[in-house]
Amino acid sequence: MKRKVFLLTLVTVCVSIILMFQYIDTECNDFTDLVQELNDKDTGTIRDEIIKDLKTKKILGVGESTHGTKEFYDLKTKILESFIEDDISVNILLEITIPDGQILDNYLNDSTESDVLKKINYTLLKNTSFKTLLDKCQQANNNNRKNKIRIYGIDPSYDQSLAEHLYERIMCSGPETNTPNELVKYFKNLRFNQLTEISIAQREGIKIKLVHLKESVVANADLTYILAIDQFLQAIRRLEVPIYSLESTGIRDSCMAKNIELIVSNHINEHNIIFAHNEHLRLNANSHIPSMGSYLNNSFRENYYPIAVEFIQGKYRVNDHSRTSVYYSKNNDGWLSGIVLNKTAPVFMKTNNKYFDRATNLHAIGGAYRSTLFKSENLMKEYRAIIIFSNGTQTQEID
Secondary structure, rough: OOOHHHHHHHHHHHHHHHHHHHHHHHHHHHHHHHEEEOOOOOOOOOHHHHHHOOOOEEEEEEOOOOOEEEHHHHHHHHHHHHHHHOOEEEEEEEEEEHHHHHHHHHHHHHOOOOOOOHHOHHHEEEEOOHHHHHHHHHHHOOOOHHHHHHHHEEEEOOHHHHHHHHHHHHHOOHHHOOOHHHHHHHHOOOOEEEHHOOOOOHHHHHHHHHHHHHHHOHHHHHHHHHHHHHHHHHHHOOOOOOHHHHHHHHHHHHHHHHHHOOOOOOOOEEEEEEOOOOOHOOOOEEEEOOOOHHHHHHHHHHHEEEEEEEEEEEEEEEEEOOEEEEEEEOOOOOHHHHHHOOOOOEEEEOOHHHHHHOOOEEEEEOOOOOOOOEEEEHHHHHOOOOEEEEEEOOOOOOO
């Protein structure tokens, strides 16, 4: 009797193992079928069938696992070139401060500015690859393009640029905004080094003035004027909690989402491309903190199309706390390596497949300073697609 039970158990185990390997093999075949090379082998451009589909998305999010990988900027340039060729009206929404965004937007319409990247605070954009992207957009705008490319920053800042930018927008908005003279004088004379360094009472005083300023805004006020007021209020709101806390991170993502919603509402018939970190673009909350993408998904549903972008191995550039460039290496032998590393071009995969129902890992490097491994329990619920490069190289800093 015991022998029969043992034999029956052994047979059951063997059958289970066979079925398991058949299942894994089927899943791998299904997964391999998803892989499509992003670039056309002959031209090096993004394949027609892929870019044609991306052009139908009104709010396209193109992510990045690092802010300092050359290939990611090259990808963004290729996507923008395809929009430019078809004269599609597009706004570029960057994970930088609103004042920095205004500087870059001014550059697109002023060919005389040669050192534009030296004027912005966000140092990781000061690289040759991003400068190439900017110059392509500027050239398109200078060629009497019907639909001008615009750039907007979406991230609140904390330094003196907050006050300087707001005063500039007040003066550029014209008399029709009917801004009270006392508020004009107040923001003209407002000085601080960092918003984090002034007292809570001082911040509250600034907040009261900002609320009064926002109440005076007329219905047809310029979008950049409204954004300048909102980002100042957003910065103060973030400082009401510990700056490096999860709550502060959640406030930041909600603020960026609100800024995007305001921009999109003012460009309702245009395309909007968001360039931001994978973590911000994801559709769902992380550790119970809603991401920017989760807010956008609630607002725009299928019109919001976030793509995670990653590389398997190579180098990338980050900045330490003194804003000095540091270079790191990455070597990932994870679940994608065997499929991607034998490809000569980056691969594109839509996530609407049963393979992505299972727990998977997606490497994500957090902003400028830290490196973490982001584990997604269900990748198809986080992004609409992923683009993966086999090798990454660090961006080249502009002196």
